[in-house]
Amino acid sequence: MSYDKVKQAEKITIGTKQTTKMVELGKAAEVFVAKDADPRVTAKIVSLCKKMGVQVTYVDSMKQLGKACGIEVGAAMAAAVNE
Numbered sequence: 001m002s003y004d005k006v007k008q009a010e011k012i013t014i015g016t017k018q019t020t021k022m023v024e025l026g027k028a029a030e031v032f033v034a035k036d037a038d039p040r041v042t043a044k045i046v047s048l049c050k051k052m053g054v055q056v057t058y059v060d061s062m063k064q065l066g067k068a069c070g071i072e073v074g075a076a077m078a079a080a081v082n083e
Contacts, residue, residue, distance in 0.1 A: 003059060003064060003065070003067075003068040004068075005030070005032070005057070005080065006032055006059075006065065006068040006069060006078060006080070007068050009029075009080035009081070010081075010083075011080070011081040011083055012069055012078055012079065012080055012081060013028075013078065013079045013081055014066075014069045014071060014075050014077075014078045015075065015076070015077070015078075016041055016045065016076060016077060018079070019031060019045060019077045019078060019079040020044070020045055020048065022079045022081050023045065023048050023049055023052055023054055023079065024048070024052075026052065027081050027082055027083065028049075028052075028054050028079040028080070028081060028082075029054070029055075029079075029080045029081065029082045030054065030055045030056075030057060030079070030080045031045060031049050031054055031055070031056050031057070031077060031078070031079045031080075032056075032057050032058075032059050032065060032077060032078045032079070032080075033045065033046065033056055033057070033058055033059070033076070033077045034058075034059055034060070034061055034062040034064075034065045034074070034075065034076050034077065035058050035059065035060055035061070036060070036061050036062055037062055037076035037077065038076070041076050041077075042076060042077060045077055054079075061074070062074030062075055062076055065077075065078060
């Protein structure tokens with residue numbers, strides 16, 4: 001699934017604040033959002049991505065997304081970054 005894309009990304013930002021920052025700066029190539037994350041948290045980034053033309057990919061779980069990012073805790077979202 002999409003977790004492989006997360007693992008293969010050269011640079012990745014994890015978490016709501018960092019992901020939002022990268023999308024706003026136009027550096028995010030793709031944003032991964034966990035389906036089981038709180039919609040109040042994810043709704044803003046999804047609409048921002050639509051506005052900025054960034055592809056949003058939904059993944060099944062925060063736990064798996066965190067694991068794919070190489071962290072021990074769950075992640076609501078992450079972004080593959082173009083530098």
